[in-house]
Amino acid sequence: MHPKIARLIAYCDSEAGADRSGRIARHLSECELCRGRLRRIRGEKEELSASAAAPALDPGRDLDAVLSAIAAWREGRDGGAASELTSRLQWQLEKYFGVPAMRSLERPGMRAEEWLGEADRMLDVFLGPEAGEAVRDDCLRGLAWVRPAREMSR
């Protein structure tokens, strides 16, 4: 029996798993029809990849902007983004674990990334990694660091 196209595509992408790949390889050694299908799948993938590989945009300038924003962040020049992030994280911790639990994490002079670390640990343990990630994404949503840092440095 011929493998389904989805399995041939997965085989082509090395995503079929060892057992299934072995079975498909054995089938291919005996079936010209499926070898033809696989050649076509590979050919299409190569063409699409080659089209996608054309350098659409130049990322050269972006790393400097990121590193400048990191330097600005370390120096406390963040345009208020750090305190906004801290407030959001505290609010989420309060919501899920209550004010006493949130306060128990607080240390003097705590930075936003330390709050992020504490929130990560609590959320991962009690809500699970995926829900924790969703809450963290929510806290980071809409906050911009690099553009404001770029504009402040002008």
Add this chain to the structure above:
Amino acid sequence: MDPSPVSPPFAAGIEQEIADLYEKEASGILRYAGALAEDPETAHDALQEAFFRFFLCRSAGQSIRSPRGWLFRVVRNYVLDLKRAGSRVEAGMDWIRTEPGPERAAPTGDSIFDRLHGLPEIGLSPREMECVRLRTEDLRYEEIARVLGLQTGTVGALLARAHGKIRKAVSDARSGAQQGLRLRPDPRE
């Protein structure tokens, strides 16, 4: 291929880690962001914000199992958030069927991609297009699933469906071209 998992760093090493990761992944991520946003400025902003968030999360001590998939996911969410907010990004993921912009190479041959180029509609759903796009960036199915918030098995199914539609579009384009040739009046007549 999938970069090694990244564990909590020493503070001094984060910038280096970001520079290394940037060198490896930035082009692909920017290409994806550009296709998704269809606006170069938004794409650059998305790339920069993703790497900055990576710095933040690493500074917070997070281990990031697949930095590449993580960055693609953040970029995607960033662009989609802007779209939802009704900012300057308005168009969809039309990379496979739009006319070439000044920054994209114009089709030059008779490849599948060229044949697809200019077809008004090949019927790929946005998810199918994103799966195809992320696959061309060499993301593993597990990474694609994480970026798009899907099950890994669904990625395989979407790719198979997209493959079928692309095949059909190519074959329709071929037969259309042949028909066009037949229908074109003979100048001698």
